[in-house]
Amino acid sequence: DARVTQTPRHKVTEMGQEVTMRCQPILGHNTVFWYRQTMMQGLELLAYFRNRAPLDDSGMPKDRFSAEMPDATLATLKIQPSEPRDSAVYFCASGLVGGDRVGNQPQHFGDGTRLSIL
C-alpha cells in the first residue's frame, strides 16, 4: 500500500533551535496538507499545497513557521525559532483533489512527527 512518510518520527530539542520536519506524499497525489494535533486544540490545519504551490497557510504562525515543497516528492515544515508551545504532533497528509474543493476527497495521513520543545 502507498503511504505518506514523515521524518523524523520524534524530535526533542531546546527552545530557540530550528526544527525541520519532512514529508514524502503518496506518488501521484496533487495536494499536501500540514496539520498539528494537541490535546487542547485537536487537529488544526496549518497549510496546504496544490501541485507544489502554497494555497493557504492562514493556520500557520507566519513569524516562525514556514512550509515549502521543493519538489513533488518532498514537503517540509520548518520552525525557527522553536518555542515550548510548539510541542505537538505534526501530521502531513496528501490527497488527489480535483478543482479547488480540497475537502471533497479522502486524505491520507503519515504517522506524524512528535515534537517536544524544552
Add this chain to the structure above:
Amino acid sequence: SQQGEEDPQALSIQEGENATMNCSYKTSINNLQWYRQNSGRGLVHLILIRSNEREKHSGRLRVTLDTSKKSSSLLITASRAADTASYFCATAPIWGNNRLAFGKGNQVVVIP
C-alpha cells in the same frame, strides 16, 4: 471555522458488541468523513458520505447522515479489540475554501 463534534467522547465496550458514535455540526456541508486513529499513528480514512446520501456501508462500518439534523452516526458492528482507537468526524463545508474541519474525536476501547 466549523467543526464536527463527536458524542460520546469516550466509549468502553466488550468485544462482539456494537459501538455507535455520533457527530453533530453547525453549517451546510458538501460531505462528511470518518477517520480512525490508533495510538501513536496517523489518521486513517474510513468512509466519506456526501450530503445527498443518507447511509453508507463499508465492511462492519455503517455511517448515516441526517442533513436536516446536521448529524451523522458511525456504527461498528461486532467490535474487535483491534477496533480500539479514536474516531474522528470531519466536515467539508459547502461555502468558502471547503477545508476539512475535524472534531475532537471519540475514544473507543474494546475489551477482549
